[in-house]
Amino acid sequence: MPEKRQMHLGQQLTRAGRWSRAGITSGPAALWLGIFLALPLAAILAISFLTRGEYGGVELPFTFDSYKRLAGFGELGFDSLYPVVLGRSLALGMATAVLCLAAALPLAFFIARLSEKYKGAALTLVVIPFWTNLLIRTYAWQILFSPNRWLTVAAHSLGIGTAGEALYPGTLAVLTGMVCDFLPFMVLPLYASVEKMDWTLAEAAADLGADRWRVFRHALLPQIWPGLGAGFILVFLPATGQFVIPDLLGGAKTAMLGNVIQQQFASSRDWPFGSAIAAVALLLVLVGLAIFQRKGSKHEVLP
Amino acid sequence: MRRPGWFLSAIAAGLYIFLYAPIVVIIVFSFNAARFGTVWEGFTTKWYGALLHDSAALSATKNTLLLALVSTGIATLLGSLLAFGLTRFDFPGRKIFDRVLYVPVFVPDIVLATSLLLFYSLVGSFIPALELGMTTMILGHVTFQISFVAIVVRARLAGLDPALEEAARDLGAGEWKTFLHVTLPLMLPGVLAGAMLAFTLSLDDFIVSFFTSGPGSTTLPILIYSSVKRGLTPDINALATLIILISVLATVSLTWLQKNKQDPHPKK
Amino acid sequence: MKINTPLLNRHFCAVVFSAFLFAGAAQAEKSTLNLFIWSEYIDPQIVSAFEKQFDCKVNIDLYEDVDSMLAKIQGGGAGLYDVVVPSDNLVPVMMKQNLLAPLRHENIPNLKNLGEKFVSPAYDSKNRFTVAYQWGTVGLLARKTAGQPLPDSWACIFDPAKSAGSFMLIDSVRDQVGAALKYQGHSVNSIIPSELKAARDLCIAAKSRSVGFDGSVGVKNKILAKTAQVGIVYSGEGVRAMVDDTNTTYIIPKEGSVIWVDNLAVLAKAPHRDLAEKFLNFILDARIGAQLSAYTQFATPNQAARAFIKPLDLENHAIYPLPEVTDRLEFLNDLGFKLRLYDEVWTQIKTR
The missing domain is CATH 3.40.190.10 (Periplasmic binding protein-like II)
Known part of the structure; x- marks a missing residue:
């Protein structure tokens, strides 16, 4: 609607008028993001091509060494380690998103079907964990998964883990923590779609003899697609770049990209290598975001 | 519409238990007498008493609130203005900006944190004000908050009826007056929601704070993280319980407020 | 939604402004010492005794491994902290990067309390930059x-x-x-x-x-x-x-x-160099040294402090290993x- 935008507060603006107002309103934030987002990200990209000094810090010359090491060609010969970590991060992010989706679908439908009286309360119960500190909710799983707690004992009787030992650190604990932490991010947008859903379509489909799956697939799913997409991206991308959850629940057994980056900037003091991994993580996010924004422009995935 | 059946209700109940298990366990264990670890050794309230005399916890609380208040103030101002500009004026690059706005939302915290650390240490030698500490933490928090505020406010602005502003202009109000008396009150719920979100994000942030903190600027999340790392959690459980309680109270009262103050200008 | 907008704004500005003031006021208080040290590595009572004696405030930040300490110092922390606690193998690293300030021995008379093995150690001849803290x-x-x-x-x-x-x-x-x-x-x-x-x-x-x-x-x-x-x-x-x-x-x-031997060192860009040296001298005091080791249960490099350490600790081979173990x-x-x-x-x- 370009012609509508040229009207401002009911007044026709000249191009100069529009631009100066745009500068005054959007300018400060743009400048801020330019300095404290774009410049630092550019710095990390630049440093990823520099050489590590003898004791940390960075030095010339420009080199691709960090990326070579990331590809597997390190000081001690070829090792597929870092590609494996990349794959592991993506796989864990995807698994988290899929599990959250599997859990959020029934929950969203459940809340939507409640009577008005209970709906608000049921929704608030999902929002509360969303507003509660993630660090706290994550380390709570250390208590829940400690040895001899009934949850741990139950898991052991199912053949998971070693009897008498904690269920963390490990991949199972990381995945549990991730799903628990990110579930509200999936439920909320999904619920917004389910709530707005036109149920008569489902009834019509059922009347026409469609079975349950086909009703869901053809009458309901297209309607909740936007919420589903938003929830997916809100879970998948942050989960892939997580640091705290694998750090507290994975105990270096389930290291993800975030953990390797942290280690390079902390104990290893290898800025160029840390920057190279960060650059790859950033690229990953930008590509993911671009894909979703392209799909989203058809389905209005993001607000 | 059909009410949920028993099967769906059972699944939902299980999921609620799953969501609340960590929160409940923290609250329960904040009353555990054991000094080390996770074995139950009897009921006590001593950890709450200990918190009152814990100078580290008190100063971390002060730092956390200071950081959240200041950064939210700046981010709300900049983000709301940005949202207004993006919805109201067409300028070259606006479409790209619309998309770039999502980058801080999705860029992993650890990438933002380490890039800020690099930036500060490169620039810091020329600008002494950029020494690691409260200032650099505030700058970092505003950077990820702006986008969230802008997105929330923009959603509110997009749903406003332009006829109201046009009416004000027709009645002779100037541009500035129209903005102040018509547009601003209308976008205010969005601004408040954005500020709330920004405030919570700041309270929640661990990684950006951790990498950009300096001496004496430890925040609650940093304190909690390092205590968990050291395996020292009884007083941290008490602290976490208080934080949880405040979050629950805030959420419930906000929901209640929204319900009872019926909005005369809902989105669409 | 009825909210008096200008009032709310003024309110909000006031809060933000006072928060800034508050931050400024906190910094303008009495002199401070910024100590960057391992967790559970100093008796809080020693810290408060130092604060009392020199009418200052000690800010303590903690680390769990010494490499992370160095990472923080290299990543913009060099001008922020006064005293750090590098281990013996890290002292040459920090020296080569000019991160440490040479100690003015006249300000640290208690240097004489150091045990003979810790005077002029191989990693820091003549104790130019460091004094041993615990080993x-x-x-x-x-x-x-x-x-x-x-x-x-x-x-x-x-x-x-x-x-x-x-x-x-x-x-x-x-x-x-x-x-x-x-x-x-x-x-x-x-x-x-x-x-x-x-x-x-x-x-x-x-x-x-x-x-x-x-x-x-x-x-x-x-x-x-x-x-x-x-x-x-x-x-x-x-x-x-x-x-x-x-x-x-x-x-x-x-x-x-x-x-290993952990050492106290003052950073080259320490904002409070004088107070930092007073702190080093304070720690090297015989009674404080004994109190420190009683708290940390590590061995003391402080010869004079040994007189005040419980004999039980001095005879504990887990703290002071026997010569055949040391070999x-x-x-x-x-x-x-x-x-x-x-x-x-x-x-x-x-x-x-």
């Missing part, structure tokens, strides 16, 4: 189980057949890799790729059977919490655990281990560029 060893903290002999070898970590129950590794590159090297009979300063590769593989295999990595304090607390049976700790944590829970004991493995202990060296090998090995261990 100790790396070893195993184990929980006694009825009917089972206590482990006496690194094998309980590295050999699944000789396991003594669930165990924790130490989140410190040189100490953890050093333990694996010692287990194989090599030097903790090995720079031979094949030895390091073997040590790496041992650590990775151990990790998959372990309860994870933690700093020494974290390992101690988790063993006290019965999360693990055995763990790698520093001697002080080992001895403190024995006090808290008599069912635990600290062991230096028979293959040998690491011995099997090795100091870590600064390895210069070769440290990259350790970084690569460590990243692989933590990431695999």
